[in-house]
Amino acid sequence: MILCFDIGGSAVKSAIASSASDVRALARLPTPTDDFDAFVATLRGAMAALDTRPDRIAISIAGVVDPRTGRAIVANIPCLTGRRMAPELSAALGIEVLVANDADCFALAEAGAGAGRGHDVVFGAIIGTGIGGGLVADGRLIASGGGYAGEWGHGPVAQRLLDCLDAPLPRYQCGCGLKGCLDATCSARGIERLHRDIAGATLGSREILSLWHRGDPGAARTVAAWLELLSGPLAMVVNLTGATVVAVGGGLSNDAGLITALDGATRPLTLARPARPLVVQAQCRTEPGLVGAAILALGTPARDAA
Structure with missing residues (x-):
């Protein structure tokens, strides 16, 4: 099972997924934009609310990663800018985290389900x-x-x-x-x-x-x-x-x-x-960021969270 997040400057949307056709929406919470600890706590709370521990977490977000440094540039969530998002979130949450640009997740969703x-x-x-x-x-x-x-x-x-x-x-x-x-x-x-x-x-x-x-x-x-x-x-x-x-x-x-x-x-x-x-x-009627994140996680080989 994948725990998916579609994260924008105003809201953190979450879902659980077992396949591209089985993506079930969960909560919608405000995005902590200026406090990294609060941002991590929001994700941790969503994970704790599940009945079972997910296999991994996949995040769709409106940002890019500098290919030279591996650090994120997320204009609407300042607390993430300058961070190596996937490894830092993996370490903080104790589970493998995959992160992708929201437009990339949209493209994946349309290719797989749209x-x-x-x-x-x-x-x-x-x-x-x-x-x-x-x-x-x-x-x-x-x-x-x-x-x-x-x-x-x-x-x-x-x-x-x-x-x-x-x-x-x-x-x-x-x-x-x-x-x-x-x-x-x-x-x-x-x-x-x-x-x-x-x-x-x-x-x-x-x-x-x-x-x-x-x-x-x-x-x-x-x-x-x-x-x-x-x-x-x-x-x-x-x-x-x-x-x-x-x-x-x-x-x-x-x-x-x-x-x-x-x-x-x-x-x-x-x-x-x-x-x-x-x-x-576009034809993917479910939240494409969540669907795309699920497809990304389901199709990516597992690695260690650390």
Whole structure:
């Protein structure tokens, strides 16, 4: 049995799992963000509440590991930044702990229990508050670099000159320190920046998309720019990885029409030009972080906790 956690800046969600299809949610508790001892105590309390001791613990978390030092960078949980999370938590809890980036766990969940079932290469794309991703090939997570693999949202690749616009776009500042990243340009906050500069209005992403569906000209220009900005880099990801499906999660993925439009814009730009949908909404209905963590733990050979 695996004890799984999906940990964000506000909540620690837990579940027990015996397989990818048997993931049973348990508690949802506040995340201690600034106190490592309290963070460990929260995990220990969840473990103590079980009737039997789990075989191991698997954690999905919004962070990455510096490949040079093995230390975590977790922006929304400061008490974890700078720590070697898996070995330190294993030692503190007395049980083997596996830790993976939340986008990687999302990709694993979609490959094993969602839109990627039956596909050899699955790219899981997060398009919401930020833009991220994970890659699964032959059922195995490609996670070189401690969570950086698949992070297509970062890098100065966003175009400034678009066919659908008369004037160049600004190079928006990204939280990673670079300018012109897809994360800053095409995330939910990014589409709001685009609309401000294209249509001259400051609106939330949901309102922009609602206007787009109603045929508003300004929103239509914004979404056209968003599609042009995002489809080229996504097609390059598909060409580079050989993915035969891109499962999209995150807040913007809830708009089925937007994802259908992104699929229509992306497929003609790929070398394969598939006839069937390539970019699709995520289908794993159970918490994907918990499902992905379970799949990771169930498929990883055991090691000593120390």
